[in-house]
Amino acid sequence: MKFTSFNPMIITKDSEAAVALFEALGFERRHTKEGFLDDVSAVRMKDSNGFHVDVVQAPVPQDMTTIRMNVDDFDEAYELLTSHGFKRRSEGKPTETGSSKGCMLVSPSGFSISISKHYK
Numbered sequence: 001m002k003f004t005s006f007n008p009m010i011i012t013k014d015s016e017a018a019v020a021l022f023e024a025l026g027f028e029r030r031h032t033k034e035g036f037l038d039d040v041s042a043v044r045m046k047d048s049n050g051f052h053v054d055v056v057q058a059p060v061p062q063d064m065t066t067i068r069m070n071v072d073d074f075d076e077a078y079e080l081l082t083s084h085g086f087k088r089r090s091e092g093k094p095t096e097t098g099s100s101k102g103c104m105l106v107s108p109s110g111f112s113i114s115i116s117k118h119y120k
Contacts, residue, residue: 001073005069008054027047030046067114068116087106089104
């Protein structure tokens with residue numbers, strides 16, 4: 001399994017405030033993805049040093065920070081993390097959008113990793 005990206009992801013109900021903060025820190029919007037769940041959208045941002053942060057708009061009770069881990073083999077990443085005790089954050093199948101497959105997994109100690117595989 002290879003990583004295709006690895007960066008922080010902020011999940012918030014006020015994405016515009018978070019995006020504005022990172023723009024003030026020198027990040028620029030690179031890509032917006034909307035409509036992959038009923039009320040969820042995502043903004044990918046990048047700074048001049050090549051660092052990325054993703055800001056996700058979602059109906060969450062409070063902001064969350066997770067690690068976004070894009071991989072070339074979703075099933076292998078899923079198996080590796082679950083073999084180390086990670087559990088699905090929600091029930092059901094991973095989210096599939098036509099351009100990617102992903103889900104959030106939570107470690108036994110409570111930190112989370114959002115794994116995804118982007119289709120080419």
